[in-house]
Amino acid sequence: QVQLVQSGAEVKKPGASVRVSCKASGYSFATYDIHWVRQAPGESLEWLGKIHAGTSNTKFSPKFQGRLTFSRDTSATTAYMELSSLRSEDTAIYYCARTPGTLDGFDIWGQGTMVTVSS
């Protein structure tokens, strides 16, 4: 079935970087956008940006421009998000999610990856 499976939980110190992976299966990986969304404990959802898995075209939320990198490996059908210069406010669950088209809701979500930033 169509699914996105993310890498496991991470604990990082302030100032470090974290890389989260998102492996896609059950559909044509290169045809779709993969977005990244995060949710701090008890909070709402926050869109970080997206990468087109085929073209690698990216869009970023201005809030994270400069700290955020998206990449993908089409042979491994995997997308990656790397966030640098981590601070405590980056503690959150990070989700990858797919959109069927360029302007669409997120129809498939990964299970989430908890990233904890603590000294």
Added chain:
Amino acid sequence: DIQMTQSPSTLSASVGDRVTITCRASQSISRRLAWYQQKPGKAPKLLIYDASTLESGVPSRFSGSGSGTEFTLTISSLQPDDFARYFCQHYNVYPWTFGQGTKVEIK
């Protein structure tokens, strides 16, 4: 950025009740709006996209309406499985943004 404001923040209701959640955008987003349901410890689930199109597999008791800046999500007859948190989200222009969420709890 476009601000999405949901009301109410919390809603207490009983099984069988008709429930309506409102989402307002700070500027027009046409009909580029989605609604999600999220249960504790789980990823959000898409319910409705393009303001009123029901995602495949979602029960018909869920419906959406609106355009421009005002949108509603309606659950026609609340079921035990529907007690959860609901979010609206626009995808009209980048950056995409979400509402703060509405928790539907048991009365």
